[in-house]
Amino acid sequence: MELLKEVPLFSNLSEDQLERIGRLLFSKKYLKGEVIFSPNEKAEFFFILKRGKVKVFKTLNGKEQIIKVFEKPALFGEAASFTGSCFPAWAEAIEDSEVLLVSRKSFLNLLKEEPELGMNLMAVMAQRLFYLTTLVENLSLKSALSKLSSYILSKLEGEEEINFSTSLAAMELGLTKETVSRTLSKLKALGVIEKKKSKIRVKNRKALQELSC
Amino acid sequence: MELLKEVPLFSNLSEDQLERIGRLLFSKKYLKGEVIFSPNEKAEFFFILKRGKVKVFKTLNGKEQIIKVFEKPALFGEAASFTGSCFPAWAEAIEDSEVLLVSRKSFLNLLKEEPELGMNLMAVMAQRLFYLTTLVENLSLKSALSKLSSYILSKLEGEEEINFSTSLAAMELGLTKETVSRTLSKLKALGVIEKKKSKIRVKNRKALQELSC
DNA sequence: CGCATAGTTGAGCTATTTCAACATCAGTGG
DNA sequence: CCACTGATGTTGAAATAGCTCAACTATGCG
Structure with a gap:
């Protein structure tokens, strides 16, 4: 349960408090490609990512827009779980993953007793809002x-x-893979980056920063 | 201070609690076109809209994307104010408006003493997250x-x-006014809506629903 | 009434998508 | 270790949705 300390939501809690939380959770494994939750599914749990990689995304008419890719110690689904509404999007493992589930009810109970936890959750949600705001900016204005x-x-x-x-980049950026591929070539041609296999090396960060507005 | 009861954040609080909050706020007026806050400005307050209409938006290279238009009893800027970071966007009055300011510090104090208030704030933020998620969907997939x-x-x-x-619709939808105008004509031609002056009448809601995916 | 603001319409342009063909890569089992 | 296979990435050519620019019209306000 050392993992919990790494999760921002729980970072500053006491051993005691962590102990209590630890008793609430159970683990579940998902293979690459498996769905973790879907819209129109009541959010009875939220999720702590222990291992692997998960994408949260929207779909419409066969198109897909990734909201966020989660890695390492992260939590997701917390907002929907807080309100008890349906998840607003899909979540799918894009690598073999292991996830801890926290049930809505027990978490809400805990929330009443631990005001610190509430403050943490608000901080997490505020961060999400900030992230989504810049996502909108990136998608719509660039x-x-x-x-x-x-x-x-x-x-x-x-x-x-x-x-x-x-x-993956294409689905995060609201572009097609073809466009991303072509644009990447442009960056290569400009001498800003290098590509080898599935790695990109940035040769000129300054130029990249100028291009990013 | 009857207004406060109408604001979701305060809706279920007692008279006593409302009284305390009331003492924290002061009013400010903005004319149409005036900026209420801007990015890179520390969020020392959040805002309760008492009268008028406010747009919160991002800009880049002269383009503008509205995040949300606020009306009547609504609050905005609460997430940035909670974390004390900079506002992530601009806010501007698009009608002559009156706004109540709540200082970050006093609100945080109150938050420690009133757990209900915290729960309300989380509910508000969760709603915002949901809204932004569908905004991303609308902008990117439609x-x-x-x-x-x-x-x-x-x-x-x-x-x-x-x-x-x-x-206004154009800036909310990530389109140009020309495109909105043309698309509106298309809807008129389809017999789905009617337009007179600055009002739209929906003649066929079902058709509109089918077109909206 | 006149002026500024907001909306409409047309014509041409362009960034991105689509479709299709091909190339490369990673993992699997022989 | 190699050959095969499915997934992923690349490239080209054509199509297109939405944008830009420009001219014009309608609307509302002082």
């Missing part, structure tokens, strides 16, 4: 080149190399 | 015709007539 540039920058985190999947 | 159809439907609320501004 060109393919800017989208891709800021996407790469956002994955860098100090490193100069990232893992990159053309079709 | 055609102009579908966007406009679902937009009109969402404003109906049981009525069969709505106020409609072409350019």
Whole structure:
């Protein structure tokens, strides 16, 4: 249960409190491609990602828009679980994953007794709102080149190399894989990045930053 | 302070609690076109809309995407104010408006003492997340015709007539006013709606629903 | 009434999508 | 270790939805 400490929602709680939370959860495994939740499904649980990678996305007429890809110690589905409404989107494992489930009811009980937890949850939700706001900005206001540039920058985190999947990026950026592929070639031609296999190396971060607006 | 009861955040609080909140706020007026907050401004307050109409929006390279238009008894800026970060977007009065300001600090204090208030705030934020999720879906996955159809439907609320501004709709839907105007003509030609001055009357709601996907 | 703002319409343009063919890669089992 | 297979990525050509620019019209406000 060391994992819990890494999750922002629980980070500053006492051992005691973590202990209580630990008793509420159980683990579940999903293979790559398996659906974790779907819209029109009542949110009786929320999820803590223990291992693997999960995409949360919307679909319409065979098209797909990823809302967010979750990795490592992250939680998702918490907002819907809080209100007890239906999930607003799909969640699917894009790698073999392991997930901890927390039942809505027991979490709500805990929430009444631990005001700190409430503050944490609000912080998490505020962060989500912020993220979604910039997602809207990126989707609606930027060109393919800017989208891709800021996407790469956002994955860098100090490193100069990232893992990159053309079709995953496409579904996150609201573009087709063809457009992403072509735009990537443009960035290569500009000498801004290098590509080898499924990795991208950024050669000129400054240029990328300029392109990302 | 009857207004406060109408705001979801405070709806189920006692007179006493409302009294305390009432003491925290002060009123401010904004003329049409005035900026209420801007990005890179620390969120020291959040806002309760008392009268008028406010748009919260992002801009990039002279383009503008409205995140949400607020009316009547609504609050906005609460997430940024909770975390104390910068506002993620602009807010501007699009009608002469009156707004109540609540300071971040005093609200956080209150939040510690009134767990109910925290629960309410979480509910509000969860609703916002849900809204933004469907906004992403609408922006990214729908055609102009579908966007406009679902937009009109969402404003109906049981009525069969709505106020409609072409350019406001355009900025909400991520389209140009020209496209909205043309698409509206298409809906007229299909016999789905009628237009007179700045009002739209829906003649065939079912057809509109089918077009909205 | 006149002016500014908002909406309409047309013509041409362009970024992105679509469709199709091909290339590359990763993983599997022989 | 290699050959096969399905998934993923690339490239080209054509189609298209929506944008831009420009001119014009309607609307509402002082």
